Amino acid sequence: MRRNLARRGPRPRRPEALTGNEPNHAGEPFVNPVDALGRRSEGEAVISIRPLTLADGDELLAIDHFAFVADPDEVPAEQSLEGLDMDRTFGAEHDDRPGELAGIYTSFDLRMRVPGSDADDGARLVPMNGLTAVGVHPDMRRRGVLRAMIRHHLEQARDRGDVIAGLHASEPVIYGRFGYSVASHDVHYSLGSGTKLPASEPITALADRTDVRTLLDLDDDTIARRLHELDLVSPALGTVVVPEAVVRRRLRDNPTSRVGKEPRRALIATREGRDVGVAVFRREVTWDDGNADGHVNVTYLTAVDEGALLALGRRLVEMDLMSRVDLGQRGLDDPLLNWAGSVRTRTVRVADALWLRPVEVSGMLTARGYATPLDLTLEVRDDTCDWNSGTWRLVVDETGEAECVRSDADADIRLDVDVIGELFLGLRGARALASLGRITERTPGSVAALNSAFATGIQPIGGTGF
Template sequence: MDSQQPAAGVTVVPLGPRDRDRLLGVDAAAFFFDPSQHDPEHVLDYFEWPRTFGASRDGGSTLCGVYTAFGLGLTVPGPLDALATVPMPGLSWVSVHPDHRRRGVLRAMLDHHFAQLHEQGVGISGLHAAEPAIYGRFGYAVASLEVHLSMGRGATFTAPSLDEEAGRLQTRFMPMDSDEARAQVHRLHVAATASTLGAVTRSDLMGRVLFRDHPPARVGREPQQVMFCSRDGEATGYARFTRSGTWEDGSPKGTVAVTEVVALDEASLLALARRLVDFDLTTTVTFDQRSTDDPLLWWAGGPRAVEISTYDGLWLRLVDVGRALSERGYATACDVVLEVVDEVCPWNQRRWRLSVDDKGVGRCSPTSDPADLRIPVQALGAAYLGSRSIASQAQRGVVEELRTGAVRQLSLAMRADREPMPGIAF
């Protein structure tokens, strides 16, 4: 589908590299960022242009909105206690020019996005929301929470069972902006996502071109660094971070900002964390993109030992209910008929039977049988990673039980044994 002509008279047209400046113009008008902090020659190098579109009212000459989608993967609950990876187009750079707000532009672009994915047989779409009030009305829901941790230099991580192993590991750091560092980071990133619920897998293109140094974007910080952890010469984890140096009353007050920590095992995570809180001339260390039951939080002493900020993480949208619910696995057997409410994607708004066998493998297909639950598509997206349970959403009146016991049955089947990670930014 190359274009779509919604009722509002907005045409959605494909964009290519020749449209770079026009795309950046719309994005800058919508988000009013400092253009000097981005390299216009390379800021879009990781775009997948066949997934990039603009909205126009004159056939494409003038853009009133833009969006792109990245080809990503998402680690979801698998059968029983396993994990599985499913395709997840990552919706991003969604921008509407201020001159064209509230005129159907965003609706046209999202309708186009959903229709494309439906034609391609894709089950889910994901995004990070700049404004949380917007995307719920298009069927997205928060599927994971993101925790930011802040602690002082020298914070103690207590994990007696891991001390001996962590002590044998080696750490070293180097500038992130090198082919060697980026290749190693991407290899470890892909390896770790397979065993990390909620993890979003970057594309190979992202792995090659992201994390290049652009001096104006540092804003007083050093160039981005990466710390590797290794066991017997084999890398087992990494942390991306930057340090900023400040002085107050003659004393150093530097900050270490850790944007991502990835480890193939808990001993490697512990070794990295202990090194990151032990830099000279620093007083504060922050960790982004952590989960609500993250080991770092509990090794450091729990919520009263560190400063915590919690935000919405990954938002998910079931574009094809049958495919999405068949692609993930389940914790218990289940047989329920869902009456799905979805006013944006009409192909979803019908009754579906979800049948899960005793091995946790499910199949979801259309049915004419009486419904056991009436459920909005947002509720399924919220529960998709196993965190925001169907039962808790029913208590808030979001899900309506039509057969006694159906809520509990579906809720137990969709739950996971761990909280999902929030997923990397895209």
């Protein structure tokens, strides 16, 4: 995963509930069978996955620090472990390394802003199981440890009743093998000092009624709560809401990890006594013959409406000694980017952000709303979670609400499970995926219908990492 514990579970599944030796689509046995004690065999090796406790903290952090090339002294161990849900934190043991951890992972109970139906005013907030801090001991690579942990995680998520799993990938070649696909892009761009942001008159009027003040000290429980509550009401498609404990951990000030840098600061926007937006940032400045050349690195930005976003943007581009503002975790339809003028006049970088996959196909497809009515049968292939494989009938009514059930009918469309993750937030349409050969149309017109139903009209933002 992209972030290690120093910068940033379901309970153990009952052994008798674990399944193994499932047939895959080629009719071959699943390569990760489970015995009566919940141990998975990979060839001749046996991999056991067990819940971790704080007593395993040193070994857990050792693997995490190595996996993400982190300085173990940068953040105190107790803070690195802060915010973890130990009920959702697991370790893998390999019989070539008895009594020692071969791998680790944890997850968070998250919320995500997804497309809504007519009743949702554009978007709705739904649960998501966020996988993170996945690490394998360097001596245990390519021994099936990662595959065993991913399968275990998805089984645990299913037991908890989760229907959507998400992650941020440290390497893009890894997680596509397990049915994950890029659902949003992380758009980075810069605004020069004094950039004009000519929004429409109603948005400008709303910004003029918004008060923006500076917070110099963010290491506070109350600030963490305010930021968490803002995320819960942010309307931006693709917003990821992390637990308040994780927000609190991120706001802790560690002088040893910011040598030569200022603490994090924030601009908080309020209107009529209510928080309506926040920008968390850190400034850096260099001096050349007495001339300052600084930049503002915005690490977190959210607003409940475009007026609050404009008010924050105005203040960010007006800071003394700064020549530019760097923003990330945004989207190509970000109003700030578009108010600033042509994309050609900006340095815009696009990377993958959130990766999604269904834990349960039916639950994920009914979690969001749709733009048009639909009645299609989808043949889904899922080599990691066999319970998702098969044919599903997806029916969307006039209001945009969906039902999805098993079907014996001939499929209108065939696709691998990872395609659902890429369609889900509207990042890419069904037509584009069909042109790449990732969707096979069996009934003429079905791809066009799918494309219209999944359309959102706006690109998702990158959203905060976890």
